[in-house]
Amino acid sequence: MRQRAAPAVESVDRAIRMLEVLGRHGSGASLDELATSLSLPKSSLHRTLAALRERGFATQREDGRYLLGPELLRIAFDFYDRLDVRVVLRPTLERLRGELNETIHLGVLDGADVVYVDKLEPTQPIALSSKVGGRNPAHCTAVGKALLAWAYPTTERLLTWAQEHAPLARPTDRTIDRPEALAREMARIRTDGFAKDMEESEAGVRCVAAPVFFGADGPVAAISISAPKGRLPATRMREVVDSLLREIAATPSTSQAAG
Template identity: 30%
Template sequence: MMGGNKTVVKSLEILKLFYEHDRLTLQEMVEISNIPKTSVYRQVKSLEEMGLLTRDIDGKYRLGLIFIKLGQLVADRLDIRQVALPFMHKLRDEMGEAVNLIVREGNEAIYIEKVDTKKPVRLYTRVGRRSPLYAGACSRILLAFMPPEEAEQYIAQTELKAIASGTITDKERLRQVIVESQKNGYSVSYSELEDHSAAVAAPIYNHKGEVVAGLSMAGLEAHYAPDKLPPLIKKIKQTAREISLQLGWRDE
């Protein structure tokens, strides 16, 4: 049994070489892994027979197509809500603010999960609530990380209606805020969906490097004064990153 375990470990060590290398020769695998050549040869032949490695015409090896199928299965079966929820609870408990998870649906953002603050005064949000992509930090972070042409088309074709006193209704201003969000990796909003409310949001990435959701903390505007923002921004970006890693995103 122990011998079988050692074989599996060595096979995994070989496969892990391809995290950072697209194609490798046998000799390159030996040099990088420091595993004896005979052992590498046996492992590679077994992995090739199972379809886990494929040898090109020039003799170099790469990961087999089976990984595409397996990777897609894993991605398809990941429920972003289940993945995110423990991190959302932890963030709420550490920072004391409500935490929301939002995804895009057409030209709107929809709240798919929330963790309420334990404070007596709360904002009104609910799972299933919708908001336009231009309004509010969490919605706008999705707009900011859409393909540029698609985002510009949305802005050009959308009437920016005021929802609350701070809603951005000027298209040039919206474009500026989007550029800032792309540069900084987060978005902040004040009284955009509800007066006297504020939010800070960061994007969540999937295994393909695509933004698939937005994570936000939201609360009373007084809790998001400029001098109080740095720790909020740090934590929302950190938590969004942790969720992204669980979804298979590689931090490069």
């Protein structure tokens, strides 16, 4: 972490740094531990911790150790539930369409399916039948695979998912429907950071997709770019993936969660 300019409000900045340290201690941190790890005098810590305690952002065990408070968790879980990905990611989708002029989808996972929650069409004519609110089997679309890869981040968990939703549909002869092959594909996707769909869902259509995180472990949504095969040869595909990953990284608040 690089040197930081003077914070806008020093006391708030300190409070946040305290919360970060408290979050790393599942069984509480002592005042002294906080003092050394933050290089702050105990009296200052004590005062700020009192403010955090008043609002339930910190609690204190009877032996004195401080813990992160339930109110912070409540706010975070609550917000995560009502987070409107569509509203938050709209600008990113629009930038992508401006850059690439292709069809952009935003999807979330629902059981064995992807549900499309937003869609932007390119200016050039294109026939893609998908609709906002529409569904597709997750394992044969780029959006779905991008979501599955991180929602079920181990081979074992993915195989369980596949088993629960067997048999997997096979809309084209390029669809990856064998669980073991799918698991290998997922591992590759996690390594690369994005998913491809090489006519696995619809003949003649290729897509690339990448997940969007929001501080939590699992992805909240994935963004894809779809185009007829002819407009997405290997070279352009690489450029499109670069744009996609760059735009997601540039979107505030989509940082990948720590392992």
